[in-house]
Amino acid sequence: MSSTLTPSKSGLSEKPLVTPSQPNLVGEFVQETLALTRRLFIQLQRRPSTLAAGIIQPLMWLILFGALFQNAPQGLFGDRISYGQFLGAGVIVFTAFGGALNAGLPVMFDREFGFLNRLLVAPLASRFSIVMASAIFITTLSLIQTAAIVVMSALLGAGLPNAFGLALVAFIVLLLVLGVTGLSLGLAFALPGHIELIAVIFVTNLPLLFASTALVPLSFMPKWLQVVATLNPLSYAIEPIRYLYLHNDWSFSSIIMQAPFGNVSLGGALLILVGFCTLALISIQPLLRRRLA
Amino acid sequence: MAAVFIEKLQKRYGSVEAVKDVSLTVQSGEIFGLLGPNGAGKTTTLRCLCTLTEPDSGTIEVSGISVVDNPRQARQRLGYIAQEVALDKVLTGRELLELQAALYHLPKATAKQRIAEMIDLLGLDEWADKRTGTYSGGLKKRLDLAAGLLHQPDVLVLDEPTVGLDIESRSTVWNFLRRLREAGTTVLITSHYLEEIDALADRVAIIDRGVVIASGTPSELKDRVGGDRITLRIREFSPTDEAQQAKSLLESLPTVQEVIINPAQGNSLNLVVTPNSEALMGVQQALQKAGLPTFGIAQSRPSLDDVYLTATGRTLLDADLAAAGSRDAKAEKKQNMR
Numbered sequence: 001m002s003s004t005l006t007p008s009k010s011g012l013s014e015k016p017l018v019t020p021s022q023p024n025l026v027g028e029f030v031q032e033t034l035a036l037t038r039r040l041f042i043q044l045q046r047r048p049s050t051l052a053a054g055i056i057q058p059l060m061w062l063i064l065f066g067a068l069f070q071n072a073p074q075g076l077f078g079d080r081i082s083y084g085q086f087l088g089a090g091v092i093v094f095t096a097f098g099g100a101l102n103a104g105l106p107v108m109f110d111r112e113f114g115f116l117n118r119l120l121v122a123p124l125a126s127r128f129s130i131v132m133a134s135a136i137f138i139t140t141l142s143l144i145q146t147a148a149i150v151v152m153s154a155l156l157g158a159g160l161p162n163a164f165g166l167a168l169v170a171f172i173v174l175l176l177v178l179g180v181t182g183l184s185l186g187l188a189f190a191l192p193g194h195i196e197l198i199a200v201i202f203v204t205n206l207p208l209l210f211a212s213t214a215l216v217p218l219s220f221m222p223k224w225l226q227v228v229a230t231l232n233p234l235s236y237a238i239e240p241i242r243y244l245y246l247h248n249d250w251s252f253s254s255i256i257m258q259a260p261f262g263n264v265s266l267g268g269a270l271l272i273l274v275g276f277c278t279l280a281l282i283s284i285q286p287l288l289r290r291r292l293a
Numbered sequence: 294m295a296a297v298f299i300e301k302l303q304k305r306y307g308s309v310e311a312v313k314d315v316s317l318t319v320q321s322g323e324i325f326g327l328l329g330p331n332g333a334g335k336t337t338t339l340r341c342l343c344t345l346t347e348p349d350s351g352t353i354e355v356s357g358i359s360v361v362d363n364p365r366q367a368r369q370r371l372g373y374i375a376q377e378v379a380l381d382k383v384l385t386g387r388e389l390l391e392l393q394a395a396l397y398h399l400p401k402a403t404a405k406q407r408i409a410e411m412i413d414l415l416g417l418d419e420w421a422d423k424r425t426g427t428y429s430g431g432l433k434k435r436l437d438l439a440a441g442l443l444h445q446p447d448v449l450v451l452d453e454p455t456v457g458l459d460i461e462s463r464s465t466v467w468n469f470l471r472r473l474r475e476a477g478t479t480v481l482i483t484s485h486y487l488e489e490i491d492a493l494a495d496r497v498a499i500i501d502r503g504v505v506i507a508s509g510t511p512s513e514l515k516d517r518v519g520g521d522r523i524t525l526r527i528r529e530f531s532p533t534d535e536a537q538q539a540k541s542l543l544e545s546l547p548t549v550q551e552v553i554i555n556p557a558q559g560n561s562l563n564l565v566v567t568p569n570s571e572a573l574m575g576v577q578q579a580l581q582k583a584g585l586p587t588f589g590i591a592q593s594r595p596s597l598d599d600v601y602l603t604a605t606g607r608t609l610l611d612a613d614l615a616a617a618g619s620r621d622a623k624a625e626k627k628q629n630m631r
Contacts, residue, residue: 028398035395043383046424114379118440121343122396123368 028125036119036133040106044141051141055148058095062087062153065215077217081246088153089242090214093234095149096142096173097208100180101201103138104188108197111188120292127292135181142177143170158245165244172273176237179277186284189291213238218257230259233276236269294357296321296448296479297342302351304337311337313503315351319448319481319496324474326494327483328597330612334503335483336376339452342481343373356447369397372446376453378433382426386417386436389425390443397444404443411439415469431462438469442478449473451482455489467493485613487597499601501612506604514600520550522595523564523576526588530559535585542583548572566592 044051062084069083077086107130110116119130146169154160161169184201191197209215211225212234218226229235235257243256243266252267264272297319304312312334319325327335340346342353344364353360360367380389387408394404412421415435420428425436434454441449454470455463470480470493484490490497491511498508507514527539533554539562540552549572551565566572573592580587601609 031395031398035392039381039384039388039392042388043381046383114375114377115381117345117373117375118379118393119396120345121368121371121373122393123365123398124396125398 025125029129032122032124033129033132033136036129037136040133040137043106044137051144054095054099054141054145058091058145058149059152061091061094062149062156065091066156082157084153084156085158085245086217086242087215088149088158089238089245090212091153092146092149092169092173092241093176093212093237094209094214095145096177096237097180097234098205099142099145100138100177101184101205103134103181104184104186104197105194105201107134107185107188108191108194112194128288130292131182131185131288134185135178138181139174139177142173146170146173161244162248165248165250169241169244172237172240172270175270175273175277176233179233179273179280182277182281182284186287190287208232208234213242213257218259223260226260230257230261230264233273236264236272236276239264240266240269294321295319295354296323296356297325297481298352298354298357299338299342300352302338302341302353303349304334304341304346305349310503312341312348315498315500315503315505317498317505317508319479321447321479322474322477323495324470324480324482324493326490326497327481327500328485328487328490328494328497328601328609329483329500330485330609330616332616333485333500333612335485335500336452337503338500339373339450339481339483343371343450344368369444370447372441372444372449374434374437374441374449374451374454376456378430378437380425380428380433380436383424385422385424386428386439387412387421389436390421390440393440393443399444407443407445411443414442415439429462430458431465434458434462434466438466442473446478448479448481451480453484454482455484455486485609487609491597497597499597499604501601501605507600511597514597515595518595518599518603519568520565520595521568521572522593522599523562523566523573523590524593525562525564525576525590526559527562527580527585528559528588531561531588533560536560536562538583539580539585542579542585543576546575546579548575568594 066084066087069077072083074082077083107116110119116130120127124130150160150166150169160166187197187200191200211228212232213229214234218229218235221229239257243254244250247254250266252265252270254266255263256266256269257264295318297317299318300316302312302315303310315334315338317325317327327338329335337346341348342355342360344360344367348361355367355370358366358370384392390408390411391404394408399407412418415438417432417435417439420432420436425433428436441451451470455466458466467489470482473480474495482489482493494511496508496510497514498505499514500506507517509517525539525543527535531539533556536554540554543549543562543564544552548567548569549564550567553563555561555563564576566576573590577587577590598609601607601612605612607615
């Protein structure tokens with residue numbers, strides 16, 4: 001410790017640097033959101049293991065799980081397609097979902113370590129910048145993962161949707177990730193600690209996967225599971241992506257799923273996803289307002 | 294206008310009344326100390342001041358701005374240094390300061406200049422570009438101080454600034470706070486260390502169980518208690534009956550007002566005496582006459598602990614120990630989480 005800590009007169013007694021009389025709220029919101037996002041990306045850059053694991057894991061799914069059903073009779077999973085081709089969409093959605101589900105963890109740790117207090121005593125334009133930064137970060141991460149899976153499944157022979165189809169895949173992932181990230185951040189503020197949050201993530205993750213069309217088509221399932229799977233938002237992300245992969249002649253009115261209650265079109269699935277995302281984001285508003293207002 | 298004005302602050306967590314009645318005024322440019330045992334309501338008071346917790350009732354103003362009605366403006370004027378330093382260990386010191394600057398919306402050029410100044414001021418040059426995870430406790434505190442001062446707050450608020458620091462770091466923090474005051478910054482600190490408040494504070498409020506029980510300058514408070522203190526040890530460890538014997542002997546002296554036996558200190562005797570030089574001599578002569586030895590004897594002015602003792606009937610240390618036994622660490626952690 002040095003003993004020469006002398007505050008200079010000029011350094012400490014100037015006029016306030018910030019003039020609160022003319023706040024540029026939008027500019028300030030952008031500034032704080034970017035700074036918080038930058039923090040998350042610096043963390044990622046210095047601890048790349050999360051991203052590495054997030055890319056390796058879905059590739060393992062593709063290779064290992066794909067191989068598991070390699071010898072299934074042709075046509076079992078749909079017209080003239082192999083299980084590998086069938087599986088790609090499920091892995092994309094499951095990976096994005098898992099990442100988004102974990103979005104609340106860093107926020108929870110910030111709460112527990114007191115780092116969040118540093119943000120809360122600062123004159124933020126809006127504390128929603130904290131949520132915004134997480135959403136930007138997780139969405140970017142999911143899109144990177146999705147790109148890696150698309151490339152890998154193309155290499156494994158699953159083919160590629162056309163350019164517009166790929167854009168639509170990205171859009172679907174975006175909707176799902178935004179909604180789930182919102183719910184996870186809501187939980188991060190509602191639950192008492194990271195143990196509880198991890199427990200919730202644990203009981204949500206795999207059941208939602210198995211109760212969706214990620215691994216097998218709807219027609220494979222018993223009736224009751226079909227009902228559950230068609231209530232599961234994940235199915236409405238998986239089926240459109242799968243359809244885009246297998247059909248280059250798609251349109252928004254293409255029927256992508258024969259649910260017990262009727263046929264679902266591509267456009268219909270997208271609407272349901274938009275609804276899910278909106279609902280999720282609206283449902284956490286009162287909670288965030290209470291915790292962050 | 295007062296830098297900080299708190300009146301009739303109340304805050305309860307469930308059935309616990311953390312703050313019952315706290316009123317205090319911090320003048321611009323002074324170091325104000327909030328002294329009290331653990332669990333007295335110091336941290337809750339600061340959390341209400343810094344807008345981390347909403348008070349149940351009462352007024353809190355920073356430079357005349359209500360923290361409840363205008364929290365953003367109040368936050369701009371406050372710098373808050375929490376007791377536990379929370380840094381992101383993956384970031385470097387400079388990156389943390391850059392984040393902090395953006396959270397206070399400093400323009401880029403100003404931020405760069407201020408960060409350089411703060412790094413220089415706190416002697417962090419060598420460390421600024423290393424990750425905070427590699428810092429020692431003292432370094433972390435210095436970085437936290439730099440972060441708290443970056444936006445040039447009117448009032449720097451520090452919660453137990455030297456808990457857990459080594460002696461050298463502690464004196465560095467003390468010196469730094471004194472120099473801040475010289476430069477005109479108002480400082481509000483809490484502490485349960487008497488020496489810390491005695492060494493730093495221009496004025497002090499003593500808080501116990503959520504209530505301010507005394508306030509003024511340290512010497513005012515000590516004068517108000519009156520009398521000098523004599524600490525007497527007959528032997529290093531005196532038997533109880535001998536201590537009792539000495540007690541009744543000394544109580545009969547005209548200069549001695551009160552005698553308390555402290556079993557925690559080997560049955561040493563604490564005397565309150567008339568503040569003059571004969572008191573000490575009188576005690577020594579009386580002991581000699583009775584044939585009792587003297588292991589150690591010292592006369593002193595009353596301390597802030599005596600102020601606390603007079604007001605509450607227990608010493609700060611006792612109160613601290615009692616508080617430590619009855620605290621629910623988990624519940625407190627929950628309160629402090631947002």
